[in-house]
Every structure is written in C-alpha cells, then in structure tokens.
Amino acid sequence: MALIAASLLALGAAPAIGEAPYLVKDINSLPSSSFTPGEFTVVGNLVLFRGCDRTHGCELWRTDGTAAGTVMVKDINPGSGSSLCDVRWCQFRTFANVNGTLFFAASDGTQAGLWESDGTAAGTVMVKNINTQWLPHGLGEAGSDPSYLTNLNGTLLFAADDGSGYELWRSDGTSSGTVVVSDGRLEPALLTNVDGTLFFSTYSGLWKSDGTAAGTVLVKDLCSYPCYASPQYLTNVNGTLFFAATDGTSGRELWKSDGTEAGTVMVKDINPGPNGSLGAYGFEPQYFANVNGSLHFVASDGTHGRELWKSDGTEAGTVMVKDINPGPAPSSAADLTNVNGELLFSADDGASGRELWKSDGTEAGTALVRDIRSGAASSFPSGLASANGALLFWTADLASGVVLWKSDGTVAGTSILRQPDAATTTTGSYPAGFTSMGGSSFFAAADGTHGRELWKSDGSAAGTVMVKDIRLGPTDSLGYDVAFTNVNGTLFFVASDEAHGAELWKSDGTEAGTLMVRDINPGAIGSSPDHLANVNATLLFTADDGAHGRELWRSDGTEAGTVMVKDINPASSSFSGYSADFMNVNGTLFFRADDGTHGRELWRSDGTEMGTVMVKDIAPGSASSVSDFGCPLSTFADVNGALFFVAGEATHGA
Known part of the structure; x- marks a missing residue:
C-alpha cells in the first residue's frame, strides 16, 4: 500500500x-504489477524475454509456451536489483537473435554492457564491457546502453556509448570482435536490416551501412536545421524500406527508399500541410508492420482520427483499412504485429475500450479479437510480439495486475500464459x-x-x-x-x-x-x-x-x-x-559548465x-576543476548567502 x-x-x-x-x-489498489514482460525473442524452440518480479527485479526469462516452462534463465544481478531495464522506461530494442544466440544489454550490478545467452544459466555471459568509465562516489559504471540490436548477415550491429557518444558498433560474439564501426558522432537509431543492408535514422536524415566504416554512408539528407527529419518506424517490405519523416515542407508522412538518394521519396501526403498524418509518436512502438508484402501503419488524414492504413508503395495504393472509431475520434491503433500473415494490434473503438484486434487488410476482416475487460473498460494489451506462431502480450487488469497472455487471433485461442504469483501483495x-x-x-x-x-x-x-x-x-x-x-x-x-x-x-x-x-x-x-x-x-x-x-x-x-x-x-x-x-544563491544561478576552451568550471x-559568464578558470586551460562525469549528488552548498563548492586544480586536487 x-x-x-x-x-x-x-x-x-x-x-x-x-x-x-x-x-x-x-x-x-491493484495487485502487484510485478511481472511486466517484453523483448520477446525467438531462439530455437524457446522464447527469451525480459520478465520482472518482486524477488529478482527485471531479469532474463524463457518460455516454451507453457506455464510450467516459463522460468527465469539467470539472476544476472543477484537479489531484487535488476539486470535489465523495466518495460516502463525501456523503449529501445535491446534483444536480438544472431545465429541462434541471444544478444542483449544487461548489468550484473558491477559491470554493464553487451551479454549473450543460449537460454541456460551457464551459457548466459557478458561479451564485452564497452564503457568502463566510472561514476564518482561509488555509484558504479556509466554503462554503454547497447540498443537497437540487429542481426546483419550473421553479425550483430547495434548502437552504444563507450564514453564518447553513441556510435554504430558490431560484434561477432567475442570481446575482441566487438568494435566501433563508425566514429562520427552519428547517434544512430532504429537500426533495420533490409535484405542485407543496415538502415538507420539520425536527426537530419537516413543512413545505411554494410557493417564497415567505408560502407556507412548517408542515403539522403531529408531536411536541414531547424528542421529535424528523424526518420521513424523503419520497416522492410519486400526489400523496400518504409519510414515516417518530414522534409520541412510537408508534415511527418510516409516515405520509402531503395537505398539511393533518388529512390528515397514520399509515398503519399496523406494529411497535406505541416501537421502531417503520422505525427511524432516515438521511435520504437510498432506503428508499421509488413503483412503479406503490404505495409500496415497508423495515420490520420485530418478527417478521421489515427486509424489503420495500408500501402503497396504507391500513392493510389495507400488507403485507410477501416475507421475503427468512426469519425474524427481516433482508435489509436498500436503495436502492429504480424502473426502467421495476420495483423494483430491494440485499438479502441470507442465502445469496448483498448483491446486486442486483428485484420486481414480488408474493412470486413478487421475486428475485435476479445474484449478482455468487458464493456468500455480497457485491458490495455501491450508489448505485442510474434513468437513461434502465436502472439504474446501482457495486459493491466484490475483483478489480476499485469498478466502474460498468448493468442492465435481467436477468442478461444486467447488465454492467460502466466499470472503474478499468488503471494504478491498490493503494489504501491x-x-x-x-x-x-x-x-x-x-x-x-x-x-x-x-x-x-x-x-x-x-x-x-x-x-x-x-x-x-x-x-x-x-x-x-x-x-x-x-x-x-x-x-x-x-x-x-x-x-x-x-x-x-x-x-x-x-x-x-x-x-x-x-x-x-x-x-x-x-x-x-x-x-x-x-x-x-x-x-x-x-x-x-x-x-x-x-x-x-x-x-x-x-x-x-x-x-x-x-x-x-x-x-x-x-x-x-x-x-x-x-x-x-x-x-x-541570492538571485544568481551558479552551475558548472564547459565552454569547450576552459574545461568544466564554475559559471554564474x-x-x-x-550575464552568463565563467566565475573563474580554477584549473587553467582546458583542464577541468571537476570530473567531466560530474556527480548525481550536488557538491554545492548555500551557507548564509555564500556558495561553498568542491573543486580541484593541479596543486591541491579536489
């Protein structure tokens, strides 16, 4: 409580x-919402995923599709501390299957970096600790935050920070073979494999890579500052990359690319003008999905709300599938997932709340699968993922807390896979x-x-x-x-x-x-x-x-x-x-900053x-009077209107 x-x-x-x-x-007053699974990844006959409970925190789990076979693989960070980020704030892809081995980002409480697993405790080990820089005051390592893990032709590609900013990395599963690909301060996001070529997003445009420095190049600079193209929802459909972006004139709309500058074009201006049809709804949630060679996505044409659309890559073939919540109100379809050639997703039709839906790409074939929480209340299906021919997802239910489900797209085939332990208490x-x-x-x-x-x-x-x-x-x-x-x-x-x-x-x-x-x-x-x-x-x-x-x-x-x-x-x-x-302090703001010339010093x-100036270059030249990493605990104190602080220079240290 x-x-x-x-x-x-x-x-x-x-x-x-x-x-x-x-x-x-x-x-x-919900029962404990301690089991919040995500990152469902098929490895052999198992599904490996992130699961969280009150005893172990968020750790690596596996399931064979049965309740008895749904177990924790390894308590990487022993005790209640988590080795994996909780689904509530972990939004970027941190799991990937490469040649039958799961690669993932984790921390054992001492070291944080890239890990691998074969689904057993003994086979779950760290590959490389990419960022070995330490935070001050015993707070541990800074961590490299590997993200957007992607299998490219049997090699793992991902984004990580070794202390110098987020860059493109690759790994062959060994420590020595885990190296930076391109050190250009690109801050790559949304790594996507399109028939052996890696595409990724940056602030200004679309890039591609073959896993080498020379082969990592800009495809198209979609717009320049103060415009941010930030391509989103990168999705491979039969060798063509579809994504959402803005060119600075139209809003965020549907684009496609064949990997060349000339072949990177807008498919259709669905909602003409600066507002765009695709909005700016984040990097990783699944608003695009390839189903049987057709792109399904969520958009608003300005007349209808955010509804389900599909596209064959042509302007004429880009149409709304169904106005699920009729009129201007949105159904806000989300988590679009292809399961055996059928689209499963969550949506709100305005009557049943947010529940599980399916679509075969036609208006008549787009329907509610199951009203898990009957009436206008919502079960909020989340974390939808296809695994071994079935859909896995979790719901937030007033009676049961967070529950893991599986579905084959039918009412009878939508059932609970795992509930929170009966002994869990009410969460706070x-x-x-x-x-x-x-x-x-x-x-x-x-x-x-x-x-x-x-x-x-x-x-x-x-x-x-x-x-x-x-x-x-x-x-x-x-x-x-x-x-x-x-x-x-x-x-x-x-x-x-x-x-x-x-x-x-x-x-x-x-x-x-x-x-x-x-x-x-x-x-x-x-x-x-x-x-x-x-x-x-x-x-x-x-x-x-x-x-x-x-x-x-x-x-x-x-x-x-x-x-x-x-x-x-x-x-x-x-x-x-x-x-x-x-x-x-007495109406003046004091802070630490680095102007690029004097290092990290005291400013006001x-x-x-x-009126924004450096107070004093305590450690002369480019040296800093405090660590570049700073400290999550303040070293400033206001004592009777005077600022006391910690600093160091060559003679005295900090």
Missing part, C-alpha cells in the same frame, strides 16, 4: 503533531516529487490504470485526485526522478505524451491548465529539460534542442518566452554527465546572455 501521509504533513488537513500518520488515499503508487502550491501538494503517482501522472492533494481522500492523464493509458508521462518547481504559482516539470518526447510542461492545478510549454526538440526524442530552478521568478533549466547540445535555457511559461539563454559551448554541450550542481547567470 502506498502511504503518502508523511509527505503531506505540511497541509492543513494533515494530522496534528503527536497523531499517528494515516493513509490519505490508496492510489494504486510510489508517489514522489511532493511540491506545495496554492494550498495543495502536487506529486507524481500511478493508480494502476493510468501510468505515472501528475496528482494533487489537499490532505483528504476526496481531494487527492489526478490532475491530468498526460500520456493516455498505462504508460508513464513522468519519470521516477521527477522534480516539480513552483514559479509564482505555476508548476513547472518535465513530461512526455504520445506525440512528444520529454519536454517542459506547466500546470496551474487544473486539467485545462496543464500543458506543454514548448516543444524544444520537436518529435519523439525530446529536449529532456533538467535542473529546473526558480531564479528571480524566472525558470532556468538545461535542455538539448537537438542542434546546440545541452545548454542553459529560461522560460516565463509561454512558448515565445522559452528560449536558450546562451550557447556556452558552440561546438558541443556545455552540460554533461549527471551533475546536480545547479543552485540559486542572471538569466541573460550577457
């Missing part, structure tokens, strides 16, 4: 001193980030039906309510490390919705008054604002707009008034690592470009 009383003691309705703390409201809502504003306490919490969202409380059960479901359904809009900042009665915070990555939001405590301030880095990547601080009634923070790197920004709560203060390091990011050194700002 989630006790939030201790954090509400400052409110008028809280217990008097000496009274025992009491539960204000049990926000999440994990409230966090408590901030007082206008007589209420605002915080982040999950009620078991919605994801982690913005809530407020006046100290009573009736007055403890969700402010807004920013990201619809069970997906979180707020992170577990969320921080709220009150600036003159406006609450600022960082959130993501279905159309945007992590961006700056604000709230006045009402649903209507809770909205995104500015889409600083347009699209699904987001600018990931951080270090929000109230300085003289102005919000100062760091953000990455995708062009200047992470720099200092300010906001007055309006889109026009949300601007970069100064491009401190024109060549790169001036802020790096995990530093929490960002402090208001009054919120203007002219």
